[in-house]
Amino acid sequence: MDIFVQQIINGLVLGSVYALVALGYTMVYGILELINFAHGEVTMIGAMVSLTVISALVGAGVDLPGVVIVLFGLLAAILVCMGVGFTIERLAYRPLRNAPRLAPLITAIGVSIVLQNIAMLIWGRQYISFPPILPQGRHQILGAMITDVQIAILVISVLLMLGLTLLVKKSRLGRAMRATAQSPQIAGLMGVNANTVISLTFILGSALAAVAGVMVSAYYGLAHYYMGFLLGLKAFSAAVLGGIGNLTGAVLGGLLLGVIESLGAGYIGDLTGGVLGSNYQDVFAFFILILVLLFRPSGLLGERVGERA
Amino acid sequence: MASVPETMNQKTRHAWLVFVALGVGLALLPFLIDAGLGRSWVRILDLALLYVMLALGLNIVVGYAGLLDLGYIAFYAVGAYCYALLASPMFGLHLPFWALLPLGAAVAGLFGLMLGTPTLRLRGDYLAIVTLGFGEIIRIFLNNLNAPINITNGPQGVNQIDPVTIAGMSLGKTQVIFGVTFSSPHLYYYLFLILTLSVIFVSMRLQDSRIGRAWAAIREDEVAAEAMGINVRNIKLLAFAMGASFGGLAGGLFAGFQGFISPESFNLMESIMILCMIVLGGMGNIPGVVLGAVLLTVLPEALRYIGDLQRAWIGHVVVDPSDLRMLLFGFALILMMLFRPAGLLPSRQRKRELGAQGAIAEQEQVSVYDAKR
Amino acid sequence: MLKKPTASVGFFFTGAAFMLFGVYGISRKYWKMEYVLKPTLIHGVLAAIIATLLLGACGKRDGAAKDGDVIKIGSVSPLTGPQAHLGKDNENGARLAVDEINAAGLVIGGKKMHIDLISEDDQADPKIATTVAQKLVDNGVVGVIGHLNSGATIPASTIYNNAGIPQISPSATAIAYTAQGYNTAFRVMTNDxxxxxxxxxxxxxxxxxxxxxxxxxxxxxxxxxxxxxxxxxxxxxxxxxxxxxxxxxxxxxxxxxxxxxxxxxxxxxxxxxxxxxxxxxxxxxxxxxxxxxxxxxxxxxxxxxxxxxxxxxxxxxxxxGLALDAMPGGKAFKDKFTARFGPIQNYAPYAYDAAYVLVDAMKRANSTDPAKYLPELRKTDYQGVTGHIRFDQKGDVTGGAVxxxxxxxxxxxxxxxxxxxx
Missing domain, CATH: 3.40.50.2300 (Response regulator)
Known part of the structure; x- marks a missing residue:
């Protein structure tokens, strides 16, 4: 039982990171129907920037609690990532707004390669370690272990997701975003500047990615210029699982994917009588994803756009 | 266009000239390149031809039928493993290549059906993620099927795969034919060239056939196509199977050419690069796809010379070429797409692909041209 | 540095240009293919970039070939992608050895020689590894230090073997690498x-x-x-x-x-x-x-x-091998390396030894011809910073101290x- 609870906790922590990144994918998709393949790299930039700031502060011997130093790093990461997100949209996606559907996909891949290599030039090819400045407390819940960092990740993710939902549902900007997603032309007629809304969407998504990047590097203790690819892929899968374009769906998809991966790795051996092991963890995750899409072709919470596409 | 028959006449006469010039050029190409740039470029040329085949196969699925496939490399892997397992010391089997290539294509086609059947209802990006998952699943299985029973030799890969042997002549060794020395990359070049030309021919004929028009119809509007009496299910499955079998063919050739394969050659990035090739070249248009495949194979290799270039211009290497190579490649992808959003050589009848919203200037001109004709 | 391309290169480009131009002209005129490619500024720029790249490459090829006293040694490892830090480390190890040998002065066959280390990126991709291997062979390298991964090392070894060029991998551990019966495949690392x-x-x-x-x-x-x-x-x-x-x-x-x-x-x-x-x-x-x-x-x-x-x-x-600090020269290597490139990632000492082992065999054979020094390479008995290096019949290090x-x-x-x- 304690093993099962532990696996669920593992899955939820992993899943909440996926969910934060998936929100970025889903927000952009909801408005532009564009898969922003470079989103994973924005997460990586966030992790790298925050680590640079944190290491510099620690190196300078600044006498502040670890949490405050990390907050400074986070702030820097958010600002830089907002800039990166805005620039990407401006240079690589906006000129292709009316181009054939797959053209922005290629520029997205180009941007992803460029960001990776710029990061490699700036931060080098080595893995960068996260200084051990955060509290390392461990707690027992129902026989399972949970650390302070894990609790922080869960709490911050939930708060951010709630905040974003409020923003989209209640604020003026949120209304403008929803209107633009429905129809950019008509939103324009109603006095919404579609370009500004799209830019703001990218900026918001990138800020979330920055937070996710900092959480990932703090949790695993390292960052590398290549880390964005896999994270982006997982988050994209999560967004599709939940129904891409749907905010609640992205959160649900992320959490589900995390739990599925965790349970898959933990129990696949027992389920198949030892024939398949944890090496089939991703097969298991993709298999469930495919199964879900077979019965709900637009994801768990996605609207049925079938006849429109 | 006053005297139509005369123009036709001239056209056919000069068409022959073009074909002869192209034929001679293609036949001499490896020798010219070997003399001018070195043998490694003949190898790159061989790889480029393999990618042309792959890109044409994916073009059937994505360009003709409009089904976004991000796991295409799986079929390449299936073809390669078919060849490798049946012509290597792995199981002690050494079947001839003329049996293995069709077998690889057929098995890959079967896998294409396997992917196609459950995904018939999915569209656009949902299809993309499922195909992506399928590609990863195949790779993971290849990587792990060394236990409990060793089938694929797992991450260690399959080594010492037999080279392609035609009429007792191994393409893996240097051969002297009529006093002319052909090295292994040269020999493979001719084999790949013949097969690439056949694949191009099949692609062209398919495009203009009943099936090709049916693909175009479901690409443009699936519901309307169904209403017009097209069997959407069969036509979609056919696209998956045809595309997959081209991939399987290229995979078999790759295994024979390379002599060693391992699952790491068949990762997601490869699928994405092949998609880039066709989108960049011009989806649905055969010359465009060929150009895209050649360009994206050659470009990263050509960018290796930026170190030499710096030495030639500045006198010494300022920035390490390995630091810049992929960066420039990424920029090139972005710039090419920004300047030619419909691809370098856009398809003539290219309409709104996968539900794109606006027509672009080039397409307008193309349709004007079509109207004139 | 850019010397005049040889006649063959000039011939190739002129011929190719004429052919392309001819086909293009004919097709434009008679096939009504105007819409296919309207020459614009971008095409001009693209063509110019590609042409300069190719010409630059040719100039280099030509320039170096005339220099008879240069020994070319290849170093191959992934310099981009997730394993780039290890790849760069291998290159740095080989680079340090080569620079030391050059600084100390190398005389082979009565001539003063200069080693040129040509480093290539194989991206840890088996397919690119074979292309890069062929490129090094074309370039006239007489020995190769690489590759990093077994998956890249194995397919590349076939190409070096066909060309008769010795290859020493500093880090590939798969048993299959030296089990192929190639007399050119060596490693200074123990196998799995x-x-x-x-x-x-x-x-x-x-x-x-x-x-x-x-x-x-x-x-x-x-x-x-x-x-x-x-x-x-x-x-x-x-x-x-x-x-x-x-x-x-x-x-x-x-x-x-x-x-x-x-x-x-x-x-x-x-x-x-x-x-x-x-x-x-x-x-x-x-x-x-x-x-x-x-x-x-x-x-x-x-x-x-x-x-x-x-x-x-x-x-x-x-x-x-043995602990670096316990080896003669080990501490010195570590200091030199760290001062120049930063901390050792992993296999740099092995790449460093591999370079010395290659040159050592050349010195004993008194020749840089791979066919002549290959038998000497097999007889290697060299005290390196990672241990005492001897090869068995397959090309693995014997003794295999761990x-x-x-x-x-x-x-x-x-x-x-x-x-x-x-």
Whole structure:
């Protein structure tokens, strides 16, 4: 039982990171129907920037609690990532707004390669370690272990997701975003500047990615210029699982994917009588994803756009 | 266009000239390149031809039928493993290549059906993620099927795969034919060239056939196509199977050419690069796809010379070429797409692909041209 | 530096240009293909870029060929992608050796020679590895130090073998590499079997651990080492209570570690590299698993300690050869390398030794001709910074000394050196 609870906790922590990144994918998709393949790299930039700031502060011997130093790093990461997100949209996606559907996909891949290599030039090819400045407390819940960092990740993710939902549902900007997603032309007629809304969407998504990047590097203790690819892929899968374009769906998809991966790795051996092991963890995750899409072709919470596409 | 028959006449006469010039050029190409740039470029040329085949196969699925496939490399892997397992010391089997290539294509086609059947209802990006998952699943299985029973030799890969042997002549060794020395990359070049030309021919004929028009119809509007009496299910499955079998063919050739394969050659990035090739070249248009495949194979290799270039211009290497190579490649992808959003050589009848919203200037001109004709 | 391209190159470009222009003209005129490609400024710029690149390349080819006193040695490793830090490290190791040899002055066959190290990026991709191998062969290298990964080393070895060029891999461990019957394939690293055997016996006999959990990263390296370890550990009487897997991109191991926790092993063996080994160790501690972590050369790096921090304390990993600090010249190498390139990532000392071994064979043969110095290479008896290097018939290092290290006070301390039976 304690093993099962532990696996669920593992899955939820992993899943909440996926969910934060998936929100970025889903927000952009909801408005532009564009898969922003470079989103994973924005997460990586966030992790790298925050680590640079944190290491510099620690190196300078600044006498502040670890949490405050990390907050400074986070702030820097958010600002830089907002800039990166805005620039990407401006240079690589906006000129292709009316181009054939797959053209922005290629520029997205180009941007992803460029960001990776710029990061490699700036931060080098080595893995960068996260200084051990955060509290390392461990707690027992129902026989399972949970650390302070894990609790922080869960709490911050939930708060951010709630905040974003409020923003989209209640604020003026949120209304403008929803209107633009429905129809950019008509939103324009109603006095919404579609370009500004799209830019703001990218900026918001990138800020979330920055937070996710900092959480990932703090949790695993390292960052590398290549880390964005896999994270982006997982988050994209999560967004599709939940129904891409749907905010609640992205959160649900992320959490589900995390739990599925965790349970898959933990129990696949027992389920198949030892024939398949944890090496089939991703097969298991993709298999469930495919199964879900077979019965709900637009994801768990996605609207049925079938006849429109 | 006053005297139509005369123009036709001239056209056919000069068409022959073009074909002869192209034929001679293609036949001499490896020798010219070997003399001018070195043998490694003949190898790159061989790889480029393999990618042309792959890109044409994916073009059937994505360009003709409009089904976004991000796991295409799986079929390449299936073809390669078919060849490798049946012509290597792995199981002690050494079947001839003329049996293995069709077998690889057929098995890959079967896998294409396997992917196609459950995904018939999915569209656009949902299809993309499922195909992506399928590609990863195949790779993971290849990587792990060394236990409990060793089938694929797992991450260690399959080594010492037999080279392609035609009429007792191994393409893996240097051969002297009529006093002319052909090295292994040269020999493979001719084999790949013949097969690439056949694949191009099949692609062209398919495009203009009943099936090709049916693909175009479901690409443009699936519901309307169904209403017009097209069997959407069969036509979609056919696209998956045809595309997959081209991939399987290229995979078999790759295994024979390379002599060693391992699952790491068949990762997601490869699928994405092949998609880039066709989108960049011009989806649905055969010359465009060929150009895209050649360009994206050659470009990263050509960018290796930026170190030499710096030495030639500045006198010494300022920035390490390995630091810049992929960066420039990424920029090139972005710039090419920004300047030619419909691809370098856009398809003539290219309409709104996968539900794109606006027509672009080039397409307008193309349709004007079509109207004139 | 740019010298005039030779006649053949000029002929090639003129011919190709005329042919393309001709076909293009004809097709434009008679096939009404105007719409296919309207020449614009962009095309001009693109064509110019490609032409300059090619010409630059040719100029280089031509320029270097005339210099008779240059020895070209290739270095190949992934310089981009996830393993770039290791690839660059290998290149730096070889670069240091070559620069030292050049500075000391090298005389072969009565002539003063200068070594030119040509470094290429194989992206750890088997397909690119063969292309790069061919490029080095075209370039006229007389020896190659590389590649990094077994998956790239094996297909490339066929090309070097066909060209008769000796290849020494500083880091490929797959048994298959030297089992192909190629007389040009060598390595200065122990293979999976040698190292796995030592580790398996050490775990059971010396550490006295009987319940063992094994994790590998499903790469050729990790799986090969883990399988050999499992074989040796079982033979020594241990019980493998869990066999789990991850990938070489993963950072989250909580799920498999939780599954392992249920089996309460004495020892967790990890077959893989430090970027995974470090977070794995941290997460193992975090879950409260009380087991020794043991790994191979992929884990025995300063990087591992840097990334795992205090959690690395007490863990054990092996590396082929002898401890660097205990070797004559080892300390000096470390200082020189660190001063110039920063900390050693992993295999730089092996690449450094590989370069010296190549040049040593050339000196003994008094020739840089691969056919002449290849027999001497096989007779190598060289005292390097990683150990005493001799090759067996297959090209593996004989004796296969493996040293075990433990993290003590934040640094790797040698425990003992074991000589494997192979």
């Amino acid at each position: 079997e040698q190292q796995g055997h030592v580790l398996g016996q050490y775990a059971v006999d010396k550490l006295g651990d009987k319940k063992i959990a094994i994790i590998d990263d499903r790469t050729a390296y990790g799986q090969g080492l883990a399988d050999e370890f499992a074989k040796a550990a079982k033979a020594a009487g241990a019980e493998v209570v869990a066999r789990e897997y991850t990938t070489d991109r993963s950072t989250d191991f909580m799920a498999i570690l939780t599954a392992i926790k249920a089996k309460s092993p004495d020892l967790v063996f990890f077959g893989g590299m430090d970027p995974q080994a470090a977070p794995l160790t941290k997460q193992l501690k975090q879950l409260g698993i009380n087991a020794q972590v043991l790994g191979g050369d992929g884990m025995q790096t300063p990087e591992y300690i840097k990334l795992a921090g205090a959690d690395a304390e007490g863990e054990i990993a092996s590396n082929p 040293t075990l290290y433990q993290v003590k006070n934040g640094a790797w301390q040698p425990l003992e050196t074991v000589h494997s039976k192979q």
